[in-house]
Amino acid sequence: MKLWSAFYDLVAPHLPGCPLAAMDIALRQAAIAFCEQSLAWQFDHPAIAVEPAVSAYSFAPPAGSVVHAILHAALDGREIGCGTGNCDVTERNRAGRLSGIPLYIFGGTGFLTLVPAPAANGILSLSVALKPSPTSTGLDEREFDEYQEAIVHGTLSRLMSSPKKPYTHLQLASYHQEQFGIKTGAAAVREGRGRTRAPLRTRLMGRA
DSSP states (O other), X not given: OXXXXXXXXXXXXXXXXXXXXXXXXXXXXHHHHHHHHHOOOEEEEEEEXXXXXXXXXXXXXXXXXXXXXXXXXXXXXXXXXXXXXXXXXXXXXXXXXXXXXXXXXXXXXXXXXXXXXXXXXXXXXXXXXEEEOTTOOEEOHHHHHHHHHHHHHHHHXXXXXXXXXXXXXHHHHHHHHHHHHHHHHHHXXXXXXXXXXXXXXOOOOOOO
């Protein structure tokens, strides 16, 4: 993992008088926004052992990250849908109970929920999109190497928008925000944003 300090040489020259702590916060916020919008930080999640009648399972992302979206899910090789909040949960729950096989998966804050709860043991395979956690101290090396320019633009936009600072520059802030959007969009295309994915939503689901 690359620490936020690895970005200093790229942002500090444009931000005279900016405290390093403020840079760290802005870098983290920009990296989170980039990962949320681009889904560029993709990760093959460790297999999860599914148990009968147990519907909720915790995510296990790398240190310093959290799961932002479920890109693909399969139970014992059988693909299951990922929740976006636009499905008939009651109907899927009824159909699943008839077969005993979960037909849908919802992501929550740190956990996922199978709908309905499985009737047998199984192995759940997941592909997910990650983002830095709110307390992260850096970014995955691949994302740093490939997407640092977008994150630098996002950071400069945030800090240059700060009022009454030595580095305040609203015109440049607007420029950097535009560049952040362009490069984030390009990253989304590159990583195949058109594939099925489900941004996480907190949802309370009981056991079957």
